[in-house]
Amino acid sequence: MRVLVCVKRVPFTGGKMVLNAESTALETKHLGFTISPHEECGVEEAVRLIESAGGESVVLTLGPQAAVEQLRDAMALGIDRAIHLQTDGREADGQATAAAITEAIRSDEAASGPFDLIFFGSESADAGGYQVGIRVAYALDRPCVTGLKGLKVEGSTVRCEQDAGGGRDAYVVPLPAVVTVKEGLNLPRYPSVPGRMRAARKPVVTSTPIRAEARLEMVRLAVPGGPGRKTELLGRGADAAPAVVEMMRKAGVL
Amino acid sequence: MSTVLVLMEDGDPSLQALTLARTFGEPRTVRMAAVEPFAPNAVAAVLEMAADELGAVAVFAAGSDRGNDVMARLAARTDLPLAANCIAATPGDPVALTRQRWGGSLLEEALLRSPRPLITVAPHTIAAIDRGAPPEVDVAQLLARVDPKDLVVRVSEHVAPPGGGVSLAEAKVVVSGGRGVGSKEGFAIIEELALLLDAHVGCSRVVTSAGWRPHSDQVGQTGTKISPDLYIACGISGATQHMAGCKGAKRILAINADAEAPIMSLADYSVVGDLKEIVPAISAEIRKSR
Numbered sequence: 240m241r242v243l244v245c246v247k248r249v250p251f252t253g254g255k256m257v258l259n260a261e262s263t264a265l266e267t268k269h270l271g272f273t274i275s276p277h278e279e280c281g282v283e284e285a286v287r288l289i290e291s292a293g294g295e296s297v298v299l300t301l302g303p304q305a306a307v308e309q310l311r312d313a314m315a316l317g318i319d320r321a322i323h324l325q326t327d328g329r330e331a332d333g334q335a336t337a338a339a340i341t342e343a344i345r346s347d348e349a350a351s352g353p354f355d356l357i358f359f360g361s362e363s364a365d366a367g368g369y370q371v372g373i374r375v376a377y378a379l380d381r382p383c384v385t386g387l388k389g390l391k392v393e394g395s396t397v398r399c400e401q402d403a404g405g406g407r408d409a410y411v412v413p414l415p416a417v418v419t420v421k422e423g424l425n426l427p428r429y430p431s432v433p434g435r436m437r438a439a440r441k442p443v444v445t446s447t448p449i450r451a452e453a454r455l456e457m458v459r460l461a462v463p464g465g466p467g468r469k470t471e472l473l474g475r476g477a478d479a480a481p482a483v484v485e486m487m488r489k490a491g492v493l
Numbered sequence: 494m495s496t497v498l499v500l501m502e503d504g505d506p507s508l509q510a511l512t513l514a515r516t517f518g519e520p521r522t523v524r525m526a527a528v529e530p531f532a533p534n535a536v537a538a539v540l541e542m543a544a545d546e547l548g549a550v551a552v553f554a555a556g557s558d559r560g561n562d563v564m565a566r567l568a569a570r571t572d573l574p575l576a577a578n579c580i581a582a583t584p585g586d587p588v589a590l591t592r593q594r595w596g597g598s599l600l601e602e603a604l605l606r607s608p609r610p611l612i613t614v615a616p617h618t619i620a621a622i623d624r625g626a627p628p629e630v631d632v633a634q635l636l637a638r639v640d641p642k643d644l645v646v647r648v649s650e651h652v653a654p655p656g657g658g659v660s661l662a663e664a665k666v667v668v669s670g671g672r673g674v675g676s677k678e679g680f681a682i683i684e685e686l687a688l689l690l691d692a693h694v695g696c697s698r699v700v701t702s703a704g705w706r707p708h709s710d711q712v713g714q715t716g717t718k719i720s721p722d723l724y725i726a727c728g729i730s731g732a733t734q735h736m737a738g739c740k741g742a743k744r745i746l747a748i749n750a751d752a753e754a755p756i757m758s759l760a761d762y763s764v765v766g767d768l769k770e771i772v773p774a775i776s777a778e779i780r781k782s783r
Contacts, residue, residue, distance in 0.1 A: 423708030
């Protein structure tokens with residue numbers, strides 16, 4: 240079995256959104272970076288599938304030079320090799336991102352055979368476009384199920400479950416397929432020290448796709464304003480309990 | 494006046510999308526339930542055919558799971574850009590719009606260049622104006638033309654939720670714990686307070702990543718978005734990832750040892766101190782008062 244997982248490098252945002260001077264990006268000087276949360280579950284699922292079925296797992300990202308850090312993170316968890324579509328750091332819109340990824344998949348498949356499953360996150364933590372996985376699936380003419388919280392490969396099909404109406408909707412689609420996953424699909428493992436050492440030696444193939452013009456063009460970012468909430472200190476320590484209960488009574492929840 | 498097409502589901506988010514759509518033209522609607530069992534590619538195909546027949550100048554849907562899913566498929570099959578989770582949009586070429594990033598913690602002003610703008614509207618960001626239900630597109634003849642290939646992805650089974658209780662998303666009161674709770678066992682006092690308040694237990698992402706609670710309890714951008722009457726956040730710092738999930742709460746009470754934690758100025762009420770003393774004291778006070 241061959242599986243591909245596509246990930247995006249995003250900053251850890253912490254408690255406050257701080258923008259750069261031009262208001263065109265988050266100020267990330269003091270921030271660490273991570274694989275976007277939903278995609279961490281895609282990486283974990285890909286590793287588990289290959290552990291049980293055998294075969295090869297590949298991780299792909301479109302992002303700046305520094306995004307190789309997220310590719311190494313994925314390989315430390317057990318992914319075999321990486322494809323880095325390197326950018327100058329400017330963001331690409333959903334269409335341009337999907338086009339670059341589709342081309343990279345076609346070229347890898349021409350050399351190494353088709354991927355049975357391709358994982359994306361449901362949406363990236365930062366841009367939240369909800370579309371790259373679906374666009375790639377259409378371009379490759381493969382079935383796509385989104386927002387998975389459950390996945391099981393059954394022979395030549397995959398059973399996919401997504402949250403719906405408090406329960407789950409299930410789909411069974413033939414392989415090869417594209418899926419987009421959500422956090423909660425699994426509980427990702429932590430990288431081991433030997434895993435990190437092995438990851439440093441695993442292959443990363445780098446190319447630089449041409450950046451298509453954005454048809455959805457970001458102009459500037461803004462931190463939502465509004466008055467916010469006015470905080471009332473009800474007290475310190477256990478002595479605050481009567482004031483808390485009084486507040487609950489006024490709020491009508493007791 | 495020009496025609497806009499709106500994909501409708503049950504509930505307020507679709508009415509909000511309809512309200513924004515009316516600023517682009519005279520709305521006609523297609524129901525998400527037009528294809529049963531749900532088959533997203535087939536719904537997208539019906540939307541494409543309907544938009545072509547009506548000469549629709551734009552297509553709108555709610556930024557729900559299914560709304561974003563189907564609209565992305567429509568965007569893919571027509572090779573048009575999609576602006577997901579918008580909170581405002583002004584007709585024109587290009588369309589000037591504002592959309593959510595980071596689950597609403599950040600806003601993006603953007604320009605959408607497209608012969609047919611495809612827009613989803615972030616739920617509960619604009620007020621719905623009720624001007625009656627616009628005419629529905631007659632989908633029967635469109636359904637007959639759907640390519641069988643577009644029915645390959647379809648719901649084959651609905652698995653009912655595990656019985657009993659209200660869901661986290663719908664709970665009136667939610668008592669949540671974060672890193673400050675310290676361990677899986679530490680949640681006993683959170684559960685005790687939740688039981689007394691007939692509340693749902695919630696938690697932050699740190700807690701689910703550590704395996705202390707199931708992901709279904711997570712409140713946040715990648716967990717559940719909630720809008721209870723009262724949200725009690727115990728030992729939660731208030732990272733943007735978490736606040737994106739609980740900002741819809743009517744009232745927020747934050748209990749934290751660190752008076753400088755971000756949540757202590759984002760909440761309506763705060764108590765400074767050790768949650769391991771404060772939470773049981775609140776439970777005792779509730780018992781005493783009954």
